[in-house]
Amino acid sequence: MFELLGIPPQALFGQLLLGLINGAFYAMLSLGLAVIFGLLNVINFTHGAQYMMGAFVAWFGLQFLGINYWVALIVSPIVVAISGVILEQLFLKRLYHLDHLYGLLLTFGFVLIFEGMFRYGFGSSGQPYENPLPGGVNLGFMFLPWYRGWVVVASLIICLATWFIIEKTKLGAYLRAGTENPTLVRAFGINVPRMITLTYAFGVGLAAFAGVMAAPIYQVNPTMGSNLIIVVFAVVVIGGMGSIMGSIVTGFGLGVIEGLTKVFYPQASATVIFVIMTIVLLVRPAGLFGTQR
């Protein structure tokens, strides 16, 4: 079969793995964006910068404080989540009653500020981050580096755990109800403003977690988030805002499609997601898994 297609299996499976890895980041980031948008009514453009900050906190910790990767996986999301709480308390919460556009503009402004600060502080060339899981295993049809396998598995677990919390637990019921009708949920005695703050912290923490996972694969550099976030927004549009599982499936699915495009028609690999986005918008404006509002 491979001979028929004229493609060596190593190339095919290699790109498939790469696609899954990219998909893992798309899924984790679009998940956070969807949760934040649902409850806060804010399109969090800063998401990519917060992913970048997650990677930088990990890099900084390893470089100067001797904090290793595994500890950074916990610490960095907490640090970035705290910065998110400050952002939400000082700025975002003043915008909830306004149109989405205001939140988008504000968070876009923060992207420019954060990226500028990090470029000023650390340069734009990118910092290497040591692979915590060197080596790999030869599966016969391909070589699987341990770290890449870990990223796919860990991100899947994180995504499914998030899905479980939101769809199957009491906490998630508050979140879903708050997304629909925050006024009523508050009138039942839930401190909705605090729930909103914590939700933002969670979404941002998820972005930082993805950032730490990305650090050993990609260079840690100030624009790593911007390069990713545009694709992630396309993923969100394709999947639709409403559904958590939709974000996960669309994220991984589009990563794989992008990877396969690199094998079969590399020229289109940078645009395939946007072509799909255009088609989906024409056929199902609310996205594949979204519900029309």
Place this chain on the structure above:
Amino acid sequence: MAEPLLKVAGLQAFYGESHILHGVDFEIREGEVVTLLGRNGVGKTTTLKSVMGVVTQRTGSVRFAGGETIELASNRIARLGIAYCPEERGIFSSLNVEENLMLPPAVKAGGMTVEEIYGLFPNLLERRRSQGTKLSGGEQQMLAIGRILRTGATLLLLDEPTEGLAPVIVQKIGEVLQTLKSRGFTILLVEQNFRFAATFADRHYVMEDGRVIDHLTAGEVEKNIGKLNEYLGV
């Protein structure tokens, strides 16, 4: 005599620029069922929402169980033991029936158990895995009432619980409200269907233009029926 459970005095409320309530005064003693009557748009719903703190632009005094609540956010007011069933019912479509039922947190001991609530509304037990908004209008109303009985709240604010429902369902809801009254719940009911409310309410307040303009006890209803019909425009 002890202070009433709820005492509203000089309550004014605003939506942005519009001034809706112009000084509402009424009170409810513990264990009473009291209605707010009046035509559409006189401020009945706004009164409930102001008591609950859902309308935030409000002045005057709302004292509940001896404490002033006019400055409190709605989540704090709920924690004092007031529960609210909105006119549009507010069933969450992303939650199933049981999740809707279990959503409001218990604020005090002594609420009804889930079994008791299912006993009151057997339909809900049958459909507990269904999506909340897939229920019929009557079932949604039962769910909206049922879910605030679990919390231990002592004062229930019910906004038009019979609106748009078939007579047999209205009757069922009437029976449930009787049961709740006999269990000691205090109920403030906004109702267009005066004949329905008259069967179990202790007292009635009549509202017009954002004020309470008249007050009748259950015993006075019969001889004032002409005046009431005029108030309500029927």
